[in-house]
Amino acid sequence: MIDRLLNIDRRIVFLFIFVGVASAMLFRLPLPITPRPDVVSVYEGIDAVKGRPGGTVLLSFDYGPGSEPELQPTAINIMRQCFQNNVRVVGMALWPDAVGLARAAFDSASRACGKEYKKDWTFLGYKPGMETLIINMGQDFKSAFGQDYLGTDTNEMEVTRDITKLGDFDYVVTLAAGRTIDGVWITYAVDRYSVKLGGAVTAVMSPDMFPYLQSRQLKGLVSGLAGAAEYEKLVNVSGSATRGMQPQSVAHAIIIFFILIGNVMYFLQRRRDRLASPSGVASPSRFANPSGSRG
Amino acid sequence: MTKMNHASSRTATLLFAALFVLLSVWQLAAGNLKLDVDGLGVLTAAGVTLAIFSFLYDDNPLFKITEHLYVGVSAAYTLALIWYQVLRGDLIVPMFLAEVRPPEIWTLVVPSVLGIMLMIHFVPQVSWLSRISFAFVVGFGAGISIPANIAAQLLEQVHPTLAPALGWGRPDVFVLVVAFALILTAFFVLRRESGQVSLTGWVGPTVLSLVFLLCFFLDVGTASLVLVGVIAVLTYFFFSLEHTGAVGAISRVGIWFLMVAFGASFGFTIMARISLLIGRMQFLLGDWLHLL
């Protein structure tokens, strides 16, 4: 029985996860969502821009479709917050895969808030180069982005006319799924060009960002889907991130249960083998899964 | 690459294809989806998603076809983006199509030539020319990274580790004393066998956990814990000294801090993966099946 449970077909485990997540999505329960201080810092950083004449926020889309559920809700909510406070938004992408997602986010948020392209927002598109692009933007913004994604001259658009360098933006938020946040933005933009930087990262990257939060190189951090749900709470929206918290909680509970059961079975198996062995020592070959087992 | 089990892979293909067809027909019949551009888009996306998910049952031709289609589409997508956003916008238009050419046109000719030299990497007789372009790119990248990394990643990280030391109170001193006691404990429970340090002891981690809980509940000692942790972890990674005696004890403390960090990373990784699954499920159950 113990051996069968320990070597169970992995597809049974997959089914548990699928059924758990699906059923949690179909039946809703109210769950408490309390915004954490790091998420509040990003919200307040953007809130501080409102009221400043020509206040402009730069959003850097540095993720792909693989991270869309975690970061896209945050992107849209930050834009909504900006538009509702009459703060201009300029978007750019350091990852080529992000271009379509960024355009979709701008379409959605600008239409919902009735904001005008070229006057209240624009999307500059993607340029390769990473740190060399930041250096270009830091010294001469227009030479880095002479036109936006649709080919409009950045000198002609009201939203970018007065931007000459990176430091002219009142706040920069990077939505990152890779090393652009620390390897590019923090290293090259924050100190050299006096950029106020907030971050929204995938949950995988979040533990690595805490040294930068403590050193104040990163002014705030929105981590993964939970961070996105907390941000939705701050902007009074109940979107996909908030709805995702219930299946997230259920999935975590299932995985913790699996880990505990697995360890209980493992220790029971060891005890059984130790008792069965003539020397009273458990044989190490019993611990490994048989090579023919699935997964 | 795993060999496909034919019966199992056939089952995977048939199962997921049947699931897609039946559920799509249901949605079309119910009027939730139409056979227009948007409706076909949702159906295509759902089909692609289920084809990829069929790998969970077993590797199968449906998954492989979709995977290869995706590779081709993504290559052309990136190529088109580079053409429109960079090559056309920053090179072709200013050099050939603009009504007024920029005065410093030579500043575009030089990188264009270097770029073309890069591309002849695959022509065996002259592939050495690409080394010049690689040398330029790599040399510049290495050069700008040195001062930037020293300033932003080293000095800016060392400073906040040491700065709180100027304003330490009694709780921080208490933590330092406990840390010292911990190191002594680790030193005494470590046994040397044939020059190797043996891995034993519940005492150290238990004391460390108690210190952590005390500091959490009393909200004290953060600065000193961070200093102890950073030094311990750096000591662990310093392999030029043998990890025995006091150095071994400090590096053992470093291992415990690392285990906490790796546990946290593991927890967040699980969270991230589940979030991505939730995103796909929201599409399948919401946009495709209209159940949400």
Next chain:
Amino acid sequence: MIFLKRTLPLIIAFVIGIIAIAIYYIPHQTAQNLQETLARWNRIIASFAFLLGVYSLMHLHAQRIKRQQAGWGYSLFVYLGFAMMLIAAIYNRGNGPLAGQADGGAYDWLYYNVFVPADASMFAMLAFFIASAAYRTFRARTIEAVILLVAAVVVMLGRVPIGELLWSRMPDLQEWLMSVPNMAAKRGILLGVYLGAVATALRIIFGIERSYLGGTEE
């Protein structure tokens, strides 16, 4: 010939590298203009490197088809997907490739309905595999593994609403764990990594590290 093939690239890397370090510290406008120009050149060359990557991919699959290696039929689908997307991009909603990129059209349709779901699904599958791996291999065999397990459970519970329901201070405990011991360890790792990065960059500039030049011939 050896000078052109081996020595000249090393000289270029050295000179450009030293210039890049120097102009970081020189506030004079000429130095800043030079940095800006070199950075722009770097970006343009980087975009040619993308073309190299795409050629490399298509060449690999062409070789598979030509030699009829195992699974060569699937390589035809790479070309099919590539052709569909490329035709859509070149057509550019009737404007052609020399006009600015058009909004909407088949290019965007393929991006949103093929590229995005395929990419997202590949990553979404990882949830299943990580759950299976956690069940089958995460064993508290040593005291270090127990520390790892406890930290993981605290984080997994504290970061989601269920943790707050179990214990009101669970999110605070999770936050403290991330901000103090996790942060200390990550900082130690970070310092080591970037010390190594600086050392590697110096090795490249001084020509000790030459792997970026490619093959070992000459």
